[in-house]
Amino acid sequence: MIKYTSSLIFFVILFAGVSLYQIKHFITKKEIELTQIKNNIKSAQSNINILKAELSYLKRPDRIEKIALDKLELREVLPTDIWNLNDLVSATSTFSNGEKK
Amino acid sequence: MKIFDFFNLDVRKQNQSKFRKIKLLICSVMLIMSFTIIGYRTISLASINKNNVSNKVYAEIENESIPKSLRGNIYDRNNKILATTINTLSLNVNPQEILNIDQTIAKLIKIFPQLEEKVLYKKLNSNKKFINLLKEISPREYVSLLNAGIEGLKIETKNKRIYPNNTLAAHILGATDIDGNGIAGIEKKFDSQLQDGSNVTLSIHSGIQHITRTLLLDQIKKFKAEGGAGIIMNAKNGEVFSIVSLPDYNANNYNSILNYKLFNKATKGIYELGSTLKLITAAIAFDSNLINENDVFDVSKPLKVSSRIINDFHPLNYAINIPEVIVHSSNIGSAKIAEKFGSSTQLKYLKSLGLLSILSLEIPELGKPQVLIDKKVLSTMTISYGHGISITPMHLASATATIVNSGAKVNPTLIKGKTEKKNEVIISNKTSLKMKSIMRLVVSNKYGTAKKAEAPGYLIGGKTGTAEKIKPSGGYSKKENIVAFTGAFPMNDPEFIITIMIDNPKGQKFSFGHRTAGWVVAPIVKKLVTRVAPILGVNPQLESSSKFSNNLLNYKIRGKNHGANL
Numbered sequence: 001m002i003k004y005t006s007s008l009i010f011f012v013i014l015f016a017g018v019s020l021y022q023i024k025h026f027i028t029k030k031e032i033e034l035t036q037i038k039n040n041i042k043s044a045q046s047n048i049n050i051l052k053a054e055l056s057y058l059k060r061p062d063r064i065e066k067i068a069l070d071k072l073e074l075r076e077v078l079p080t081d082i083w084n085l086n087d088l089v090s091a092t093s094t095f096s097n098g099e100k101k
Numbered sequence: 102m103k104i105f106d107f108f109n110l111d112v113r114k115q116n117q118s119k120f121r122k123i124k125l126l127i128c129s130v131m132l133i134m135s136f137t138i139i140g141y142r143t144i145s146l147a148s149i150n151k152n153n154v155s156n157k158v159y160a161e162i163e164n165e166s167i168p169k170s171l172r173g174n175i176y177d178r179n180n181k182i183l184a185t186t187i188n189t190l191s192l193n194v195n196p197q198e199i200l201n202i203d204q205t206i207a208k209l210i211k212i213f214p215q216l217e218e219k220v221l222y223k224k225l226n227s228n229k230k231f232i233n234l235l236k237e238i239s240p241r242e243y244v245s246l247l248n249a250g251i252e253g254l255k256i257e258t259k260n261k262r263i264y265p266n267n268t269l270a271a272h273i274l275g276a277t278d279i280d281g282n283g284i285a286g287i288e289k290k291f292d293s294q295l296q297d298g299s300n301v302t303l304s305i306h307s308g309i310q311h312i313t314r315t316l317l318l319d320q321i322k323k324f325k326a327e328g329g330a331g332i333i334m335n336a337k338n339g340e341v342f343s344i345v346s347l348p349d350y351n352a353n354n355y356n357s358i359l360n361y362k363l364f365n366k367a368t369k370g371i372y373e374l375g376s377t378l379k380l381i382t383a384a385i386a387f388d389s390n391l392i393n394e395n396d397v398f399d400v401s402k403p404l405k406v407s408s409r410i411i412n413d414f415h416p417l418n419y420a421i422n423i424p425e426v427i428v429h430s431s432n433i434g435s436a437k438i439a440e441k442f443g444s445s446t447q448l449k450y451l452k453s454l455g456l457l458s459i460l461s462l463e464i465p466e467l468g469k470p471q472v473l474i475d476k477k478v479l480s481t482m483t484i485s486y487g488h489g490i491s492i493t494p495m496h497l498a499s500a501t502a503t504i505v506n507s508g509a510k511v512n513p514t515l516i517k518g519k520t521e522k523k524n525e526v527i528i529s530n531k532t533s534l535k536m537k538s539i540m541r542l543v544v545s546n547k548y549g550t551a552k553k554a555e556a557p558g559y560l561i562g563g564k565t566g567t568a569e570k571i572k573p574s575g576g577y578s579k580k581e582n583i584v585a586f587t588g589a590f591p592m593n594d595p596e597f598i599i600t601i602m603i604d605n606p607k608g609q610k611f612s613f614g615h616r617t618a619g620w621v622v623a624p625i626v627k628k629l630v631t632r633v634a635p636i637l638g639v640n641p642q643l644e645s646s647s648k649f650s651n652n653l654l655n656y657k658i659r660g661k662n663h664g665a666n667l
Binding site: 005009012013015016019020023045046049050052053054055056057059060061062065076077078079080082084 | 269
């Protein structure tokens with residue numbers, strides 16, 4: 001009886017030892033991976049920050065205005081360029097009524 | 102008997118064997134229990150749900166593992182970056198670790214052509230152990246350095262605060278010192294929040310800020326003025342869309358800027374803003390019920406009070422009512438109105454409009470108003486047309502907003518979406534309607550002083566002000582003016598406040614030598630509203646439209662046929 005119990009205990013100890021070693025190894029590996037991921041995230045965050053700042057610099061209103069005027073030849077919006085939809089509908093109906101007459 | 106047993110060897114052996122068995126059993130039970138626990142823990146760890154672990158790890162990464170070491174960003178109302186922090190690399194060297202100086206110099210110059218060979222040679226032959234070669238290098242240059250494999254080089258990472266829009270809202274954003282602590286503007290006011298890595302979103306609109314600055318700068322140049330300030334603000338909730346102070350500076354070079362450029366004329370500088378204060382006088386007159394709406398005031402002769410004579414810039418030879426006092430900008434009329442309601446009433450309203458105290462705007466650079474509160478009749482009269490009361494342009498914008506916002510107090514704010522408790526009512530809705538009607542007439546009527554501010558469709562209303570500048574030695578300068586405009590649009594339901602001030606414009610040929618607000622400031626208002634209204638979503642209201650309704654009162658304004666009172 002003692003022999004069986006001893007054997008069982010021995011195997012349990014062996015299993016626990018191997019498992020513990022494997023878990024430790026696995027955790028160490030994961031910790032290294034985690035550190036790498038953290039570093040990568042930090043680096044990516046820093047790069048994103050730089051890119052966002054650069055984008056903001058490129059989207060400066062004075063630069064956009066210059067491009068709009070020089071390259072796209074856009075001009076300022078005048079009050080007469082903006083139409084209220086209701087006014088447009090009434091103007092269209094007045095125009096079509098006039099044509100019918 | 103026991104003593105005999107002790108000497109009995111068989112009995113002793115039997116007892117020992119019994120004790121051993123008991124000890125062994127206890128040890129076995131304890132070992133089995135320990136290993137059962139260890140075994141259970143091992144198996145449970147090995148077979149744990151991976152997703153739970155992943156979630157736990159991710160939560161850890163987000164919350165604790167990666168500290169938000171960078172200072173938070175400042176955004177405009179459309180989430181455009183106004184201030185951010187980036188990591189920069191600096192290039193240092195330890196000359197003692199360099200084996201071949203000539204080769205190192207050749208490699209360095211290839212990557213950094215801006216470095217001078219002689220200077221490098223001197224630095225690399227030095228006995229020092231640490232020398233800075235370049236304060237900033239780009240990521241690309243860094244990669245080239247790594248590829249070149251130069252010994253003795255040290256790359257240091259530093260945080261740098263940058264303002265990508267350079268001059269845009271420089272006075273509002275402020276600056277940080279070399280250690281990254283806020284020392285001015287929003288950077289100072291929200292320092293602890295930004296230090297924690299939290300972001301701040303302002304109510305400022307980059308595009309509108311740029312337009313305000315450009316137009317103000319153009320006019321300052323045209324009239325050879327010393328500077329100016331421009332504000333556009335939401336008339337209902339006080340959110341500031343643009344706030345310009347000129348001259349300004351590149352926010353990236355804060356430490357090398359002259360003091361006078363750092364001064365915020367819009368929120369810190371206090372000025373006598375002249376006749377713009379007549380709006381407040383008229384509002385007090387209507388709201389206090391101490392003056393009848395149909396009362397008229399004789400403005401045909403200069404008014405002599407104590408040793409002072411009060412004149413009108415555009416004299417009229419008959420008695421005029423309150424709307425005419427405002428439209429013609431009569432100092433005499435305004436003084437007589439103030440005399441009627443008295444000093445206590447005037448001070449009560451000035452206080453409730455916030456014109457006697459520092460504003461609660463979210464920057465540290467705020468000016469304290471200076472007002473003559475001696476309660477003398479002369480002081481009451483001069484304050485009524487803007488003399489003896491020095492306030493910031495922001496104070497004027499805030500008071501204008503309160504007047505047109507049905508009398509509910511508007512506290513300006515630089516923070517987007519800041520909720521405020523229900524605003525205190527300063528003047529009645531009825532008074533507000535009268536004031537809006539009169540303000541519209543100042544721009545639309547042929548005798549109005551702000552005729553040049555009229556932008557078709559946008560129903561601009563407001564009041565101009567031209568005041569002689571106070572000399573540093575005391576007294577008023579006859580040669581130097583402060584010109585201002587404060588108003589709102591569209592006047593039938595004011596959505597935005599516009600306040601402009603220009604410091605010391607000079608008369609020009611094209612203005613026939615005039616340097617009054619009607620000539621200098623009013624034209625900017627027209628251009629500014631025309632450009633920003635479509636961005637702000639304010640549609641032009643054409644008077645020819647069948648749906649057009651201005652909801653305003655119609656006052657009849659008399660005047661001389663000598664043209665506009667600019």
